[in-house]
Structure formats: C-alpha cells, structure tokens
Amino acid sequence: MINRILNSSFFSILTVLIFLTVFWYGASVHLNSDVLIDKYERKKVEWDFSKLVNDSWSMKRPIMPAPHQIFFDMKKSIFDQKITSKRSLVYHSWVTISSTLVGFAMGSFLGILLAVGIVHVPTLNKSVLPWIIASQTIPILALAPMIIVVLGAFGITGLLPKAIISAYLCFFPIAIGMVKGLRSPDLMHLDLMKTYNATKTQIFWKLRRPASVPFLFASFKVSIAISLVGAIVGELPAGARAGLGARLLTGSYYGQTVQIWSALLVASLLAGMLVFLMTFLESSVKKRMGSEI
Amino acid sequence: MKIAGYSYQIFITCFLIQIFFSRDWMMLSIRTSLFAIIPVIASLIVLYRGETIKHISGKVIISLMITSGFFATLGSVHENSKNISWGIWIYVLSLLILAWQVMGYWSKIDTTYNKKIAITINLLVPVMFGGLLLFLWEMLTVGFQVPQVLLPPPSMIGVAIMNSLEMLWADFQQTFLKAVFAGFFFGCFLGFSVAILVEKVPFLQRGLLPLGNLASALPIVGVAPIMVMWFGFDWHSKAAVVILMTFFPMLVNTLTGLRSTERMELDMMHSYAANYWQMLFKVRLPNALPFIFNALKINSTLALIGAIVAEFFGTPIVGMGFRISTEIGRMNVDVVWASIAVAALSGSFFYALLALIERQITGWHPSFRAS
Structure with missing residues (x-):
C-alpha cells in the first residue's frame, strides 16, 4: 500500500x-x-x-516575494474586491480571457478554412503551405505593438486589436494541424470511399472531418495557450488600461513585485484552466464519436 | 485544361475593355505599354499554340512574359498614383487570375521520379506566391494611397532597411547575438543536463514531466518584468527570460527522448555488459536526438519571442524589441517593419540552420528515412 x-x-x-x-x-x-x-x-x-x-x-x-505574500495578495484582489472594481484580478482576468477566446475563435475559424482549402486545391497546397510552415519560425509576437498602436490610431481599441493578435498567433498551428488531420485517412479508406462513388464533399464530411478531430484538438490545446500569451502581450503597449498584461506593466513601473507575481500566477492558472477545458472537450467529443479513449 | 483556357480569354477580354475605355495608365511611357502588352502576347500564344506550356522551357517563357505585366502596373502606379484610372485594376485582377493559373501549371508537374525537379518546384511555387503577395501589397498600398501609418508599401520598407542598416545591425547584435544566443544555449544546456540527471531517478521523472508539460502552456514571457527588475536593463535580463522559456521544452523533450529507447535495445546492451555511460552515449542519446532537435527548433522561435517581448519592459536604447516599441510610438512605421523583417529573417535562418544540422546528424534515424 x-x-x-x-x-x-x-x-x-x-x-x-x-x-x-x-x-x-x-x-x-x-x-x-x-x-x-x-x-x-x-x-x-x-x-x-x-x-x-x-x-x-x-x-x-x-x-x-514569499509564496504566502502572493497568496494573500491574490486573495485580497480576487475575493475582497468587487468583481467590477479595477483592483480586482477577476475583472482583469475577464478582460484578458474575453479577448483570448474571441481571438481563438477567429483564428480557429480562419485556420480550419485555410486547411480545407489547402487539402482540396493543389495550387494552394504548393504555394501557401510552405509559407505557413515558415511562419512558425518567425517571432510573430513582435507585430503585437504595431497592431495595437496602428489600429488605435484609427480609433479601434479595446477587445478587437488584442483578439486579432491572438487570432493570428493561433491561426498557424491550427492550419497546420488541420492539414495533417484532413490528410490522415489511409489510402485504403479513401479508395473505399471511391468504390462507393462518394463525391469530394461526402469524402470530406464522412471521412476526412472525423479523422481530423484528434489533430484538431491537439492544435487547439497548443493554440489556446499561445492565444492567452498573445492577449497578455497585446495589453502591454498603448497605455495598458486593463487586463493581466496591464497589471504586469503597471507592476513593473511602480516596483510592485507582489502584484506582478500574483498577475503571473493568475495568468498561469487561467492557462491551465483553458488547456484543461480543451482536454475535457476533447475527451467528451471523442467519447461521443465512439473512440476508445 | 478547359478552365485554363478561360483564364486567358478573361485576361484578353479585360485587356480589350480597359484599352478602349480606360487606357491612360498604359500610356504613361513606351516601356509601360510595351510591358503591359507582353502578357497579352503570352496568352495568345497559349491559346493558339497550347503545346507550348507542355515543356518546361515554354512554361518558363510564358511565366516570364506574364511577369512583365506586373512590372508594367508597378511602374505606372509609382509614376502617377494620384489620378489613376480604373482600367489598371481590371488589368491587375485578370493578371492575377492568369498568374494563379500559371502557378497551377507549375504545381501540377509530376515530381515523383525526379528529386531535383521536385526540390526546384517546391521552392519555385512558394517563391512565386510570395512575390505575388508582395506585388499585391505594393500595388494596393501605392495605388489606393493607403496611409503609410497603416501599412507602408514593401518598397518603402526596403528603403528603410537600406537607410538604417547600421542601426538594425546594432539591434541585431544586442537582441540576437547577445540575449538570444546566450539564453538559448544556456537554457537548452540546462534543460538537457537536468533531464539526464532526473532520468536516473524515476521518482523525480514522474514528478517533473507533468509539471514540465504544464509549464509549456504557461505564459512564461510574463516573468519578463521580474527579470528586468532583477538583472537590470541590459541583455542579461533578456537572456534570463530566454533561459526560462527554453528550459522546459528541452527538459520534457529530452526526457521523452531518453525514454523512447526500446527495452530490447537496452537488453542487448545489457548482455554486452555495457555500463550506464556506454548505454547513455551509444544507444539512448542517439535515439533521443530527434526529440532533442525538436526541442531546439521549438526553442529557436521561443528564444526570439522571449528576448523581444522582454525588451518591451525596459532596455538600453538598442535592441529589436526596443526599436519596435519606440518607433511605433513615433509613428515611424517603416522602421518598425524593417525591424520586424530582420527579426523574421534571423528567426527563420536560425531555424533553418538547426534543421540543416539535424538532417546532417540524424539522417540515419527512421523518422527521417520514412519521409
């Protein structure tokens, strides 16, 4: 025992x-x-x-700071404040989470759309796919301040610019994962579909789409984490009014180390929660699809 | 083949429409009109002598002839972007359809049997596509006079790169050669060594592996302000962020790699009376190499991101992240784009270098032989 x-x-x-x-x-x-x-x-x-x-x-x-100091600061700023107060970490987390999720949804939609195009149009496959793979190697996050400031100059502020940063960060892994997933069916299965005289659309819905689900969720788990990073970094420039990134920045301006650490810990907790949510979603979807896992 | 024919007809029709109703963009200079007509000749050749594009040399000639149309529109738009007529946009649109068609020819070449052709095609088509995107970017930003703050044309970014080579080189030295390199090597080395130590103790392995996996999902860049407080504004703090970011992927991947050796292989080494170090260096590490290189490649991107984002929190007056965040404040968007271009290029070169070394060292591994 x-x-x-x-x-x-x-x-x-x-x-x-x-x-x-x-x-x-x-x-x-x-x-x-x-x-x-x-x-x-x-x-x-x-x-x-x-x-x-x-x-x-x-x-x-x-x-x-010692762990208990961070703990008390977190308790103070999560439970002792009103949720709508600017001192509440719940409020800041909500600001960050909302742009993370919006960006994630936008990025996933675009990524999946592009992957479907790449799998079905040979020219797209040869011309766009190498760029998508290459784009993984460049620090796209460096674009973040520019997007914020430029969109801000045109009066677009708040959630949307941050969501755009998150969206293009998670767009690439999802596109790559989906291309892999949509191509994962065996040649045998594709041949079988052909003997059934299935159209391309039927092959897509009945064979490729179910086969891509595990790949999709693997990419989802990576993307939701970097989507959060994108939202946090997106909050750094342009004055940083609200959000966990803003808490980090104001903390570093005023030397409030405890505040930085508690924002960091909350961000980590959020990341863990989001990934856990994805894992949960994955297992329930797989169960419904009759997978053995 | 049917749709292919249509794209040429579309192009010729559009050409005729614009030459009758809105041709002034073509008449700016003899060169422009000459360059604009060449693609029409190309389409006529393909329409009436279809077999031309069956050979590679024909494909090259037709592609080059169509490229001249791009130069015509670019030249016209740069000479006179104030009062441009709608004809040029019809021309550009139909030219794009044509170019897409030509790219289709190139990507449909059967590359199963000739490796050299396969490599050329796999390089050529993406380069064509990249060129097409650059062309569109330049055309739209110059032609529609997009405010430079929103998006400068690529030509302006090129000029900015040329004008500020010295500054960009200083930034590159500060961020890449100092912070990224130091952090990357130290972080990877640390992750690697800890993995080898931990691997001897299964207890620690069980405890560290899930935590390491969790850490890869955490927004570690967030420690940047803390590191800047601890280690000051210079590159040391950035290197510290990079170390933290690269440590966990290396740890997790090396551990997974060391565990990937099969029981049989270890048993055989055991029957040779090999000791721990012999097993490690002759079987387990070589087997773990693909995983280690995977971590190195992931880390090359993470390191650059870490260093640049850390510079947003405070830095001496040099560095890529500093350049991006200050020049955008002064609305010098072209310099920002130049910095981003340098960051992108150095990132992909770093990655390509690692991939090349990987191919050299682990070419024997089954994961490479399969592909």
Missing part, C-alpha cells in the same frame, strides 16, 4: 511542488537579504537570522 502511494505520480508531483515551495522561501530570504542587511546597518538595528527571515518574508516591495 505504502509502496503504491510512493510510486503514484500524484505523490511525486506533490513532493516536487513542496520542494519547489521550500526552495522558493529560501530563495526569497537569500535574494532579499542584501537589501535588508543594508537597511539594518544604515539604521543600526540589532538583527539576527530569524529577524532577517521574518522581515524578508514580509517586505512591502520585496525583490522576491
């Missing part, structure tokens, strides 16, 4: 996490100690190690 617990992955992950937390507390003391010792010596305060540890875990603007 004990062996089974020790060998379970849950236990291993827990151990690693606990180790990371302990390491974090240690690092927090180590990184903050220089500033604190400097302060003690200037003010000529008597200090010992336990005072140093205590102080470095409760600094107002620490270099490295």
Whole structure:
C-alpha cells in the first residue's frame, strides 16, 4: 500500500511542488537579504537570522516575494474586491480571457478554412503551405505593438486589436494541424470511399472531418495557450488600461513585485484552466464519436 | 485544361475593355505599354499554340512574359498614383487570375521520379506566391494611397532597411547575438543536463514531466518584468527570460527522448555488459536526438519571442524589441517593419540552420528515412 502511494505520480508531483515551495522561501530570504542587511546597518538595528527571515518574508516591495505574500495578495484582489472594481484580478482576468477566446475563435475559424482549402486545391497546397510552415519560425509576437498602436490610431481599441493578435498567433498551428488531420485517412479508406462513388464533399464530411478531430484538438490545446500569451502581450503597449498584461506593466513601473507575481500566477492558472477545458472537450467529443479513449 | 483556357480569354477580354475605355495608365511611357502588352502576347500564344506550356522551357517563357505585366502596373502606379484610372485594376485582377493559373501549371508537374525537379518546384511555387503577395501589397498600398501609418508599401520598407542598416545591425547584435544566443544555449544546456540527471531517478521523472508539460502552456514571457527588475536593463535580463522559456521544452523533450529507447535495445546492451555511460552515449542519446532537435527548433522561435517581448519592459536604447516599441510610438512605421523583417529573417535562418544540422546528424534515424 505504502509502496503504491510512493510510486503514484500524484505523490511525486506533490513532493516536487513542496520542494519547489521550500526552495522558493529560501530563495526569497537569500535574494532579499542584501537589501535588508543594508537597511539594518544604515539604521543600526540589532538583527539576527530569524529577524532577517521574518522581515524578508514580509517586505512591502520585496525583490522576491514569499509564496504566502502572493497568496494573500491574490486573495485580497480576487475575493475582497468587487468583481467590477479595477483592483480586482477577476475583472482583469475577464478582460484578458474575453479577448483570448474571441481571438481563438477567429483564428480557429480562419485556420480550419485555410486547411480545407489547402487539402482540396493543389495550387494552394504548393504555394501557401510552405509559407505557413515558415511562419512558425518567425517571432510573430513582435507585430503585437504595431497592431495595437496602428489600429488605435484609427480609433479601434479595446477587445478587437488584442483578439486579432491572438487570432493570428493561433491561426498557424491550427492550419497546420488541420492539414495533417484532413490528410490522415489511409489510402485504403479513401479508395473505399471511391468504390462507393462518394463525391469530394461526402469524402470530406464522412471521412476526412472525423479523422481530423484528434489533430484538431491537439492544435487547439497548443493554440489556446499561445492565444492567452498573445492577449497578455497585446495589453502591454498603448497605455495598458486593463487586463493581466496591464497589471504586469503597471507592476513593473511602480516596483510592485507582489502584484506582478500574483498577475503571473493568475495568468498561469487561467492557462491551465483553458488547456484543461480543451482536454475535457476533447475527451467528451471523442467519447461521443465512439473512440476508445 | 478547359478552365485554363478561360483564364486567358478573361485576361484578353479585360485587356480589350480597359484599352478602349480606360487606357491612360498604359500610356504613361513606351516601356509601360510595351510591358503591359507582353502578357497579352503570352496568352495568345497559349491559346493558339497550347503545346507550348507542355515543356518546361515554354512554361518558363510564358511565366516570364506574364511577369512583365506586373512590372508594367508597378511602374505606372509609382509614376502617377494620384489620378489613376480604373482600367489598371481590371488589368491587375485578370493578371492575377492568369498568374494563379500559371502557378497551377507549375504545381501540377509530376515530381515523383525526379528529386531535383521536385526540390526546384517546391521552392519555385512558394517563391512565386510570395512575390505575388508582395506585388499585391505594393500595388494596393501605392495605388489606393493607403496611409503609410497603416501599412507602408514593401518598397518603402526596403528603403528603410537600406537607410538604417547600421542601426538594425546594432539591434541585431544586442537582441540576437547577445540575449538570444546566450539564453538559448544556456537554457537548452540546462534543460538537457537536468533531464539526464532526473532520468536516473524515476521518482523525480514522474514528478517533473507533468509539471514540465504544464509549464509549456504557461505564459512564461510574463516573468519578463521580474527579470528586468532583477538583472537590470541590459541583455542579461533578456537572456534570463530566454533561459526560462527554453528550459522546459528541452527538459520534457529530452526526457521523452531518453525514454523512447526500446527495452530490447537496452537488453542487448545489457548482455554486452555495457555500463550506464556506454548505454547513455551509444544507444539512448542517439535515439533521443530527434526529440532533442525538436526541442531546439521549438526553442529557436521561443528564444526570439522571449528576448523581444522582454525588451518591451525596459532596455538600453538598442535592441529589436526596443526599436519596435519606440518607433511605433513615433509613428515611424517603416522602421518598425524593417525591424520586424530582420527579426523574421534571423528567426527563420536560425531555424533553418538547426534543421540543416539535424538532417546532417540524424539522417540515419527512421523518422527521417520514412519521409
């Protein structure tokens, strides 16, 4: 019994996490100690190690905040504020999430559309597909500030510019994944469809589309994560009024490290949730399609 | 073949319509009108001597002749974009249909038997398509006088690149040669070494692998402001962001690669009385190479993104991310595009270099032989 617990992955992950937390507390003391010792010596305060540890875990603007400080800041800004307040992380998360989802929907739609075109039109396949693959190697995120500022100059602000950034970030993986998926049926299956005298449309709906579902969800999981990154980076330029990216930026302007860390943690939680949502969707769709998983 | 014929007829009809009703764009200079007529001759040749395009040399000639039409419209639009007549747009539209048709010929060539032709075609058609996009971009932005702030024409971006080569080179040095390279190599090395250490302890493996997978979905770029606070404005903070971004993909991929060796192969090594290091260097690492290269390729893109985004949070007055974020504030969109072009080029060269090395080193691996 004990062996089974020790060998379970849950236990291993827990151990690693606990180790990371302990390491974090240690690092927090180590990184903050220089500033604190400097302060003690200037003010000529008597200090010992336990005072140093205590102080470095409760600094107002620490270099490295301790986990519980972040936790309390998160609790304060998530549960103690009204959801509509600008100090509430729920509000900022909602701003980010909404543009993430809109962008993801736009990008998926375009990506799937293009993939269908590529699979059916040979010229598109030869001419566009190499560019799509090559575009994976360039840092498209560098375009983000330009899109925000240029669209802003024409009066388009708010959700749409960020959604556009998210959309073109997740457009490429989805297009590539879908092309792979739509081409995944065996030659045998395609031949069988041909013996049934199936039209191209029938082959598409009855063979290619179901075969592409696993590939589609694999791309979805990648895309939703980078869609979130796109939304966050999209919030950096143009004054940054709301959203998790704005929290990061204002935090870095005013040296509010705790605020940066809590925004970062919330962003990570959101990413985890979005990917989990996709995994859940995947398993339920696969179940409905009669897959063994 | 039927639709092919139509595209030539469409082109000739459109040409005739615009020459009767709106031809002034063609009459700007002798050269323009000459260049504009050549594609018409090409279409007539194809219509009346269809066998011309069956041979490769015929295809080349027809393609070149059609290309001259693009030069005609470009020249006309650059000379006089203020009062341009509608005829040119009909011409451009029908020319595009024609070009699409020609690209169709090229992509339909049977490349199963000749590898050299296959490579040429697979390069040629995308290049044609890229050229077509550039042409459209230039035509539309110049012809419709799109505000330069919204989208500068490619020619202007080219001029911007030429004018600011020195500045772009300094940015490239700061961002790519310092931050990206340092971070990339250190991050990948760290991920690789940790993977080899962790792999010896199954307990850690079970704990780290899911967390590493999770980390690849996290918006790690967000640590950029923290790193800038810790390591200052210079490239060190950017390298730190890059290290964090490249670490997890390398860790996860190397671990997966080391586990991909089959039991049988390990058993055989065991029967040779091979020790751990021999097994590692002779069987497991070579087997893991495709995974490692996969991580390197993923990381090459991530590293550039990390360095550029980190520069949005604070930097000395040099660097690609800095250039992009400040020049856009001053509405110098052409310089921004020039910077983006440099970033895109260096990103794809980096990737291509890694892919080339991969092909050299892991050419023996089944995953390569299959394709």
